[in-house]
Amino acid sequence: MSQANDTFRQLEKASPGTRQPLDRLLDDMTWNEQGLMPAIAQQHDSGEVLMMAWMNRASLEETLETGRVCYWSRSRNRPWRKGESSGQQQQLIEARLDCDGDTLLLLVDQLGAACHTGRRHCFYTRLTREQGEVISAPLVDPETLYGASQ
Structure with a gap:
């Protein structure tokens, strides 16, 4: 059994209050071939699922340190601090790791729209x-958030 599997197996049986050093968890988490992991953002007080994006180790560490959510933009190939161009920031309330160590759940306080639409x-x-049916309208015109280039 690998160290990563061992870490998460131990956590399966752990009592509330059990702690692991962050570096060990980060080392043992399952990052994909690009060094990324899916991160689901959920509004902390309502439970509303806002979005899914990708994080690498550095963007997760920055998020944990600053409290402002930072993802990894695959299209730009660089860190993406949520709201850096739109102003629609996410403040981290709590970060959670799933049982397998391969998906993050970010409980956030979302300012305005979370979606680029x-x-x-x-x-x-x-x-x-x-069929597919659109069930919600934009809160704000995307051109207002990002300009006509979006």
């Missing part, structure tokens, strides 16, 4: 067996 969240298309 100007909507509160990215999950605005409901799927059924027959």
Whole structure:
């Protein structure tokens, strides 16, 4: 059994209050081939799921240190501090790691829209067996947030 598997197996049986050093967890977490991990952002007080993005170790460490959520932008190939161009920031309330060490849950306080479409969240298309249906309107015009280049 690998050290990573051992770390997360131990946590499965751990009592509340059990602690592990952050560096050990970061070392043992399962990052993909690009060194990334999915991070789900959820509004801390309402439970609303806002978005999914990617984090690398450095962006997670920055988020934990500063309290301002920083993701890894795959399209720009650089850190993406949520709200750096739109002003629609996310403040970290709590970060959680799933049981396998391969997905993050970020409980955040979202300022305004989380989605680049100007909507509160990215999950605005409901799927059924027959169709997809848009179920929420933008809070703000994306051109207002990002300019006409978006």
